[in-house]
Amino acid sequence: MSTPGNEGVTSVQVRQHNAITTARYEMSACEMDIVFALLSKLSSQDKPGTMYQVRVRELEMLTGRQWNYKQLLESTEQLNSRIYHIEDKAKVLQVGLLASAEYLKGKGIIELEISEKMRPYLIDLKSNFTSYHLQAALSLTSKFAKRVYQLVSQWKDVGHTKTYSLDEFKYMLNLKDPKGKEPEQYVSVADLQRYVLKVAVAQINERTDLNISYELLKSSRAYDRVKFFINAQEPKQLLIPFELPADDARAQMARKHLETMGIVDAKLVHEILGSPKLTEALFGFVYKLKTEKIKADKNPGGLFLKMNGLR
Incomplete structure (x- = not known):
């Protein structure tokens, strides 16, 4: 439904x-x-x-x-x-x-x-x-x-x-x-x-x-x-865009993850979303945050950028 x-x-x-x-x-x-x-x-x-x-x-x-x-x-x-x-x-x-x-x-x-x-x-x-x-x-x-x-x-x-x-x-x-x-x-x-x-x-x-x-x-x-x-209440998570092709939906979710972590610089966002390797690294990083395999309470976005040579 x-x-x-x-x-x-x-x-x-x-x-x-x-x-x-x-x-x-x-x-x-x-x-x-x-x-x-x-x-x-x-x-x-x-x-x-x-x-x-x-x-x-x-x-x-x-x-x-x-x-x-x-x-x-x-x-x-x-x-x-x-x-x-x-x-x-x-x-x-x-x-x-x-x-x-x-x-x-x-x-x-x-x-x-x-x-x-x-x-x-x-x-x-x-x-x-x-x-x-x-x-x-x-x-x-x-x-x-x-x-x-x-x-x-x-x-x-x-x-x-x-x-x-x-x-x-x-x-x-x-x-x-x-x-x-x-x-x-x-x-x-x-x-x-x-x-x-x-x-x-x-x-x-x-x-x-x-x-x-x-x-x-x-x-x-x-x-x-x-x-x-x-x-x-209004859902806090991104609605899953099921009507989009899988690649487009994945890119939209990746963009939302970046926004949540405070990574909004257009050049950085474009570089990350344009690189399959960096996009995979992003989803892996978010997963490790959720499972507490990575601790980054104060600045997870900065840690992600540092780990991937973007800062």
Whole structure:
């Protein structure tokens, strides 16, 4: 699905059944990015057995992160084994997302096939869906931020979520096993806030079209429930120009990265964007900044220029 973005740029929305949004599953950030890219390609006109192609270069363009062959193979292998637990009043469905994943060597393409049991939740949506912006979902680096963003998007027209018990919230993020077979993660509320809630809120507010906050609620003396509050805001990240050729879209993202780092001198910008080597170095530098492999809190632009002999 797509909705008009600013200045003719298309802001792609992903839609998924609310049963999927609230399902319990575990995924890495890389797996989620592949899934978000896959969901953006779905159409209600698709037939069973449709193969969807996700291009590695497209993923890198969308996320600003670099994926190698080993990472992608591991992620698609994990996606083939991940199980969604979808429960309603009548049944509990345990289902995998993918029927198959195939990496085309030398082409940088992953071909993905959706399992037929999952298809109704993804394609036959009718009125029961969650929509969220693809570029926002991809811009988040924390897997918890990605999941919370999906969750709050389900309630964005209301302005707040329902009140979740902490157990229910942890089940959805796979931090707690309903059967008690796996050890619970972030048992203390302080750790849950520090490593999950605060990280998710900070990233969502900084990088997406939503501004959220949360409230922890007590029963007796102990915190045991959480509720999120949601407001719309102008997205801070660059809208992904899907209607442009990949090279043009990549150049637009590179220009935005330079602007964010304070590199606005026309001559420098022209030199960097005109050099494939420098452009690749730019995306690599941004990735290392995001993953904190490079520390440059005060002047990342100056550090980039110095590292590449431009200053």
